[in-house]
Amino acid sequence: KNSQGQWIDVPFIKDSFVMNIGDMLHRWSNGLLISTPHRVKNCTGRERYSCPFFFEPNVNVNVSPLPCCINDHRPKQFESIDYGEFLRTELQTGYDRHAVHN
Structure with a gap:
């Protein structure tokens, strides 16, 4: 889904x-x-x-924006959080914000 809320097709690319x-x-x-x-x-x-395939960090890993992704044009957008706390919050909210509607 793009930023305008429209579903987009992903073209088939062999291999x-x-x-x-x-x-x-x-x-x-x-x-x-x-x-x-x-x-x-x-x-x-x-x-x-x-x-x-889902690859997730250990629950004790501190997740914070990487320094190479922060600059004057893109200030830090997210606070640091332990992955376990983030996952707990996601599971408690029931993924409501991820609900997909046609």
């Missing part, structure tokens, strides 16, 4: 992967890499392969 940016990479990159709602619609009528 490639599609990678969705998650909330931690969004935070570490100080908002440079965008975590967006995403979904897959299979309109081919054929089976497709999906191999979701």
Whole structure:
């Protein structure tokens, strides 16, 4: 979904992967890499392969924007937080902010 709330198609590129940016990479990159709602619609009528892979930091890791992503044009946008606290908050809110509507 783009910043205007419109779903966009990702073109097929042979021998490639599609990678969705998650909330931690969004935070570490100080908002440079965008975590967006995403979904897959299979309109081919054929089976497709999906191999979701989630890579998360240890719950004790302190997550803060990387220094290389902070400058005069992009001031620090996120406070530091332990990943465990962030995850706990996400789970308690039920991911309401991530709800996907057509």
